Amino acid sequence: MKKILKNAYVLMSADADIKKMDILIDDDIIVELSDQMYIEDKEKIEDKYEIYDFTNKLIIPGFINTHTHLAMSLFRGIGDDLTLQNWLFNEMFPREDLLNDDLTYYGSLVSILEMLSKGITTVVDMYLFMEGTARAVKDTGIRAFLTRGLGYDNDDGWKRRIDETIYLFENYHNKYNIKVGFGPHAPYTCPMNKLEEISELAKKYNTFTTIHLYESVNEREMYSIQEIEKTGLFKNNVIAAHCVHVDEEDIKIIAKNEVTVAHNPSSNLKLGNGIAPILKMLEHEVNITLGTDGAASNNTLNLWEEMRLASLLQKSNGPEKFKTEEALRMVWENGGYALNEKIGRIEEEYKADLAIIDLNNFEFYPIDLNRLKSHLVYSPINKVYATMINGEWVYYDGEYPKLKESDYSGKFHKLYFDLEKKFKKSKGE
Amino acid sequence: MKKILKNAYVLMSADADIKKMDILIDDDIIVELSDQMYIEDKEKIEDKYEIYDFTNKLIIPGFINTHTHLAMSLFRGIGDDLTLQNWLFNEMFPREDLLNDDLTYYGSLVSILEMLSKGITTVVDMYLFMEGTARAVKDTGIRAFLTRGLGYDNDDGWKRRIDETIYLFENYHNKYNIKVGFGPHAPYTCPMNKLEEISELAKKYNTFTTIHLYESVNEREMYSIQEIEKTGLFKNNVIAAHCVHVDEEDIKIIAKNEVTVAHNPSSNLKLGNGIAPILKMLEHEVNITLGTDGAASNNTLNLWEEMRLASLLQKSNGPEKFKTEEALRMVWENGGYALNEKIGRIEEEYKADLAIIDLNNFEFYPIDLNRLKSHLVYSPINKVYATMINGEWVYYDGEYPKLKESDYSGKFHKLYFDLEKKFKKSKGE
Numbered sequence: 073m074k075k076i077l078k079n080a081y082v083l084m085s086a087d088a089d090i091k092k093m094d095i096l097i098d099d100d101i102i103v104e105l106s107d108q109m110y111i112e113d114k115e116k117i118e119d120k121y122e123i124y125d126f127t128n129k130l131i132i133p134g135f136i137n138t139h140t141h142l143a144m145s146l147f148r149g150i151g152d153d154l155t156l157q158n159w160l161f162n163e164m165f166p167r168e169d170l171l172n173d174d175l176t177y178y179g180s181l182v183s184i185l186e187m188l189s190k191g192i193t194t195v196v197d198m199y200l201f202m203e204g205t206a207r208a209v210k211d212t213g214i215r216a217f218l219t220r221g222l223g224y225d226n227d228d229g230w231k232r233r234i235d236e237t238i239y240l241f242e243n244y245h246n247k248y249n250i251k252v253g254f255g256p257h258a259p260y261t262c263p264m265n266k267l268e269e270i271s272e273l274a275k276k277y278n279t280f281t282t283i284h285l286y287e288s289v290n291e292r293e294m295y296s297i298q299e300i301e302k303t304g305l306f307k308n309n310v311i312a313a314h315c316v317h318v319d320e321e322d323i324k325i326i327a328k329n330e331v332t333v334a335h336n337p338s339s340n341l342k343l344g345n346g347i348a349p350i351l352k353m354l355e356h357e358v359n360i361t362l363g364t365d366g367a368a369s370n371n372t373l374n375l376w377e378e379m380r381l382a383s384l385l386q387k388s389n390g391p392e393k394f395k396t397e398e399a400l401r402m403v404w405e406n407g408g409y410a411l412n413e414k415i416g417r418i419e420e421e422y423k424a425d426l427a428i429i430d431l432n433n434f435e436f437y438p439i440d441l442n443r444l445k446s447h448l449v450y451s452p453i454n455k456v457y458a459t460m461i462n463g464e465w466v467y468y469d470g471e472y473p474k475l476k477e478s479d480y481s482g483k484f485h486k487l488y489f490d491l492e493k494k495f496k497k498s499k500g501e
Numbered sequence: 502m503k504k505i506l507k508n509a510y511v512l513m514s515a516d517a518d519i520k521k522m523d524i525l526i527d528d529d530i531i532v533e534l535s536d537q538m539y540i541e542d543k544e545k546i547e548d549k550y551e552i553y554d555f556t557n558k559l560i561i562p563g564f565i566n567t568h569t570h571l572a573m574s575l576f577r578g579i580g581d582d583l584t585l586q587n588w589l590f591n592e593m594f595p596r597e598d599l600l601n602d603d604l605t606y607y608g609s610l611v612s613i614l615e616m617l618s619k620g621i622t623t624v625v626d627m628y629l630f631m632e633g634t635a636r637a638v639k640d641t642g643i644r645a646f647l648t649r650g651l652g653y654d655n656d657d658g659w660k661r662r663i664d665e666t667i668y669l670f671e672n673y674h675n676k677y678n679i680k681v682g683f684g685p686h687a688p689y690t691c692p693m694n695k696l697e698e699i700s701e702l703a704k705k706y707n708t709f710t711t712i713h714l715y716e717s718v719n720e721r722e723m724y725s726i727q728e729i730e731k732t733g734l735f736k737n738n739v740i741a742a743h744c745v746h747v748d749e750e751d752i753k754i755i756a757k758n759e760v761t762v763a764h765n766p767s768s769n770l771k772l773g774n775g776i777a778p779i780l781k782m783l784e785h786e787v788n789i790t791l792g793t794d795g796a797a798s799n800n801t802l803n804l805w806e807e808m809r810l811a812s813l814l815q816k817s818n819g820p821e822k823f824k825t826e827e828a829l830r831m832v833w834e835n836g837g838y839a840l841n842e843k844i845g846r847i848e849e850e851y852k853a854d855l856a857i858i859d860l861n862n863f864e865f866y867p868i869d870l871n872r873l874k875s876h877l878v879y880s881p882i883n884k885v886y887a888t889m890i891n892g893e894w895v896y897y898d899g900e901y902p903k904l905k906e907s908d909y910s911g912k913f914h915k916l917y918f919d920l921e922k923k924f925k926k927s928k929g930e
Contacts, residue, residue, distance in 0.1 A: 145866060149875030153824045186863035341813035342879070344820045372864055372880040381810070384770035391773045395582045432910070434615035435801055435883065437574060438917045446578030450771070451801040454864065454883045481861070488867045 073122050074098050075463065076109055080126035080428070081441065083448075084418040085133070086400035090441045095131065097424040100462035105420060128432060129457060130444065133416050134193025134425035135375040136407025139282070139313040139334035139363025141199045142208070143171070143179035145186070146488055147368035156288070156343055164368065168200065170494050176204030178484040184212045185480070186373045187364075188467040191427030191456040194407065194415060196311055196334070196363070198255035198282055202240050210248040213466040213474045215425065217411060218244065219255025219282055224266050234273070241277060249462065251411075253280035256305075258287070259295040264303050271304040280309040280411070282334075286322070287314035288345050297322045306331055311410055313363060316340050316348045320356075323349070327356040332410035335402070337381040339365035347385050351393060361410050362402045375403050376452035383449055399449045424463040427456045502551050503527050504892065505538055509555035509857070510870065512877075513847040514562070515829035519870045524560065526853045529891035534849060557861060558886060559873065562845050563622025563854035564804040565836025568711070568742040568763035568792025570628045571637070572600070572608035574615070575917055576797035585717070585772055593797065596924050597629065604920060605633030607913040613641045614909070615802045616793075617896040620856030620885040623836065623844060625740055625763070625792070627684035627711055631669050639677040642895040642903045644854065646840060647673065648684025648711055653695050663702070670706055678891065680840075682709035685734075687716070688724040693732050700733035709738040709840070711763075715751070716743035717774050726751045735760055740839055742792060745769050745777045749785075752778070756785040761839035764831070766810040768794035776814050780822060790839050791831045804832050805881035812878055828878045853892040856885045 075097040082093040082105070094109035095102060151163035176199065187195065194215040197205060202220045209216040220237045224230045237254060245252040254274045256262040262270070262283075274281045283305070286292070297318070300306070306329035313334040315326065326333065335348050353360055362378040364370050379399040386394035408416030415423050431439050435451035459467040466474055477483075504526040511522040511534070523538035524531060580592035605628065616624065623644040626634060631649045638645040649666045653659050666683060674681040683703045685691040691699070691712075703710045712734075715721070726747070729735070735758035742763040744755065755762065764777055782789055791807040793799050808828040815823035837845030844852050860868050864880035888896040895903055906912075 145863075148867065149869075149872035149879070152875045152879070153821055155819065155821045159820065182863060182866055186866075189863070338813060341817045342820065344816055344818065344822075346817055370879070371876065377809075377881070380806075381813070384767060384810070387773055388770045388775055389773065390584065391588065391771065392582055392584045393773075433883070434574075434611065434618070437611055437615075437910070438577065438914060440578075440917070440921070443578035446581045447800065450578070450581070450799070452806070452881065452883075454862070454881075481866070485867060488869070492869070 074120060075122045075124065077124045077126055077131060078109065081130045081431075081444070082418060083130065083132045083445070086397045086404055090130070090444055095418065097463045100424055102418060102420055102422050102424050105418070126428060128430070130429040130431055131418065132191070132427050132429065132448070133404045133418050134427050134459060134461065135191050135403045136194040136361065136411070136416055137187065137192045137364055137373075137375055138196045138311055138332070138361040138407055138410060139336055139365055140183070140195045140197045140373070141366030141368075142183040142195065142197050142205050143176035143199050143201070144366030144368045145183040145373070146175060146179040146491065147366070148371045150368060152342075166498060167491065167495050170491055170498070171201050173201045173204035175487050175491060176201040177208050178480065178487050180205040180208035181212065181477070181480050182484050183367060183373055184208055184214050185472060185475070188212065188214060188459050188472065189455050190374050190376060190453075191429070191459055192373075192375055193425040193427070193459060193461045194411070196282055196411070198257070202236070206240065206244045206248070206250060209250055211475060211477065212472070213249060213461050213464060215249050215415070215461055217251050217253060217280060217282075219253050221255050221257045222270065223257045223261035224263055230266065241279070245279070251279065253282065256281065256283045258284040258291075259300055260291060264299050267300060267303040267305050271308060274308040280311065281305065282311040282313065285312040285315050286317040287340070289317045292317055297325050301325055301329065309412060311361070313365075314340060314345070314348065315353075316345050318349065320352060323353055323356050323358060326353070327358050330359065332359045332361055332406070334361050334363040335382060336363045336365040337378055337385055339369040343369050350382065350386050351389060354398070359406050359409055360402050361407045374452060374454070379403055379449050380452050396445045396449050400445065424460055426460040428458040428460075429453070430457040503549060504551045504553065506553045506555055506560060507538065510559045510860075510873070511847060512559065512561045512874070515826045515833055519559070519873055524847065526892045529853055531847060531849055531851050531853050534847070555857060557859070559858045559860055560847065561620070561856050561858065561877070562833045562847050563856050563888060563890065564620050564832045565623040565790065565840070565845055566616065566621050566793055566802075566804055567625045567740055567761070567790040567836055567839060568765055568794055569612070569624045569626045569802070570795030570797075571612040571624065571626050571634050572605035572628050572630070573795030573797045574612040574802070575604060575608040575920065576795070577800045579797060581771075595927060596920065599920055599923050599927070600630050602630045602633035604916050605630040606637050607909065607916050609634040609637035610641065610906070610909050611913050612796060612802055613637055613643050614901060614904070617641065617643060617888050617901065618884050619803050619805060619882075620858070620888055621802075621804055622854040622856070622888060622890045623840070625711055625840070627686070631665070635669065635673045635677070635679060638679055640904060640906065641901070642678060642890050642893060644678050644844070644890055646680050646682060646709060646711075648682050650684050650686045651695075651699065652686045652690035653692055659695065670708070674708070680708065682711065685710065685712045687713040687720075688729055689720060693728055696729060696732040696734050700737060703737040709740065710734065711740040711742065714741040714744050715746040716769070718746045721746055726754050730754055730758065738841060740790070742794075743769060743774070743777065744782075745774050747778065749781065752782055752785050752787060755782070756787050759788065761788045761790055761835070763790050763792040764811060765792045765794040766807055766814055768798040772798050779811065779815050780818060783827070788835050788838055789831050790836045803881060803883070808832055808878050809881050825874045825878050829874065853889055855889040857887040857889075858882070859886040
């Protein structure tokens with residue numbers, strides 16, 4: 073049934089003005105925007121349309137989270153205060169060795185439910201046991217771009233991971249709101265000839281690629297962006313996460329190849345990696361998007377926090393250097409551009425991926441249309457009022473209408489405590 | 502009536518372990534903490550005690566916000582993307598000229614209600630038309646340390662502001678949960694002989710002082726901390742806000758004089774002032790607390806955000822450099838120490854200033870006692886379940902039990918839009 077969202081304020085895109093508008097949605101698409109939807113005969117209408125009165129609510133495009141490791145909500149808050157090496161080798165890797173599809177299902181489910189409650193409608197994910205994650209995507213309705221993380225240890229291991237990617241592609245690509253792509257972990261875990269192989273595969277399967285790039289400073293000793301360019305990887309649609317330690321030459325190559333940067337400001341600070349040179353990238357017109365990264369290195373999966381932090385960090389160079397609209401573009405239009413989808417704007421023919429915000433929260437006071445963009449960027453909230461993906465409510469006033477599993481918290485915690493027990497046993501504790 | 506808070510997890514202080522404990526509160530004081538409160542005869546008990554079942558909730562000390570300008574919620578989101586000078590002279594000062602006690606009452610009321618919903622129980626404030634703010638404090642029940650901002654323009658202006666401080670002291674000090682102190686705005690607006698005068702007055706009235714110190718880099722050209730030390734100001738109980746641009750010599754003087762630093766990481770970034778050298782201050786054992794600053798330069802009045810940001814900014818030097826407990830001390834014990842009050846810990850004989858958190862939020866998943874401190878610091882929330890000050894509920898499950906005014910939002914917005922109209926008229930628009 074068609075839906076009409078009435079009486080709300082609407083922010084169509086980062087650069088638009090906020091206006092009162094009604095939105096008509098047919099199936100998964102926004103078909104009409106109007107100052108005041110014409111309603112012929114009220115009685116008849118109510119049989120043909122679901123009508124929602126969103127007085128004192130603000131409708132914005134759903135947020136696009138371009139770098140996540142969904143299953144890692146299982147690892148939230150583990151080893152925060154350790155050095156990066158200690159955290160990775162003694163806390164993260166041994167736990168990852170214990171994962172399976174059941175764990176990644178519940179870990180991903182909890183992450184996705186958190187994101188839906190915060191207005192995130194699209195994620196780009198890279199991790200292990202991705203079938204568990206794909207099932208969680210299917211059960212929640214989030215729009216997902218999934219990749220199996222690829223690293224080279226030996227030929228057998230590499231082949232197994234490529235096969236897992238192809239399996240995922242054949243069983244989930246273009247189904248359940250999922251697109252499957254390639255996820256070479258990083259240039260220091262995938263040698264250049266393997267990146268070549270991936271660039272051929274991504275071309276063959278006509279899909280996107282995502283990779284970690286220059287996250288930590290020591291990567292500068294390990295590879296150069298010129299080498300990567302030569303592998304042909306950048307000829308595909310590529311999202312490069314982090315890019316903290318890029319110099320101006322690197323940025324020029326990123327810009328020239330139209331590689332999208334997924335900026336993860338919280339994760340970069342939390343793991344001690346620093347601040348990406350966003351102003352310099354903007355000068356070169358790089359397409360910048362935002363990511364939460366996984367819960368282990370953030371901890372909250374909240375793009376409101378990333379917008380705020382990205383803005384504050386750049387404003388430190390002068391309050392006028394980074395504009396409110398810039399942050400909004402990063403979670404909306406730039407994400408849609410990166411993923412080549414009609415998302416990230418409220419516009420006719422665009423996908424009906426929306427977040428509805430209750431303005432009756434102190435974060436949005438004064439409720440003045442001239443101030444609301446500032447409130448959106450600088451006053452993070454934990455919960456939107458409702459989230460719609462493809463014209464369907466996936467979160468509505470605290471409930472998840474699509475979700476059948478009612479005991480996700482119990483199951484998540486049972487699996488978590490079992491995992492912790494096994495981890496401790498493996499350490500001989 | 503005595504209150505028993507039962508079945509909750511309790512974090513008594515930053516360095517404590519989280520344990521299940523019952524808390525007995527008599528009037529405004531925590532009188533007993535126990536693994537399991539002994540209850541003699543259940544029937545009798547319910548006449549003598551209010552009993553609260555806080556299963557699956559976490560009780561923490563209320564947060565102490567050591568730098569605020571409460572009334573500035575009226576200015577949230579104004580001129581974000583302007584240079585500091587443009588923002589101050591063209592947006593802030595002309596609006597401040599239009600303030601009165603009615604405006605500061607509703608501005609402060611909205612700020613305090615926001616803070617109570619986030620678990621903040623104490624504020625240190627400096628602003629104008631402070632009687633409006635004092636009335637809002639009285640009506641909401643927050644613990645407040647209030648100062649009239651003092652700057653020198655001419656002798657008459659100076660005398661008027663000192664008189665306003667004395668008036669406030671005589672009418673509000675040690676009443677309605679308020680202490681009144683002295684608020685010299687900054688060393689560049691109060692000449693050294695005026696700081697001398699204030700240091701004498703603070704001694705005479707035996708109260709605290711708060712001042713802005715080295716917020717922006719250009720202040721280094723304007724005064725030296727050695728001069729200030731000579732005025733005697735530091736002999737009183739002093740909270741110095743910001744201290745972004747202090748060098749190691751300055752830090753030594755701050756430490757030697759036991760001046761408390763109110764660190765405002767969001768405001769410092771948003772106004773383009775940079776990052777205070779917190780690790781260096783910790784080396785010198787400076788007492789560091791956290792502040793939200795006013796809503797105009799933040800925007801959200803949320804100490805959860807300040808804990809997160811303070812931690813992330815320092816972790817950028819290496820994840821092991823700044824520990825979870827350090828951030829918690831800044832919002833709890835260090836605040837109590839700065840204000841010389843038994844607040845900031847859950848301990849027998851301490852004031853019953855508490856925040857109750859519902860753990861059934863994704864921010865706190867996995868709900869594992871070993872992870873909860875990390876969740877507290879890195880996963881900001883907008884709303885706690887309940888907030889208690891002096892043994893009284895000031896916020897409870899979305900309601901404000903003490904508040905009589907029901908239309909604060911309507912009145913706040915009416916005054917706000919009137920102010921904006923006058924402001925535009927004054928600019929000839």
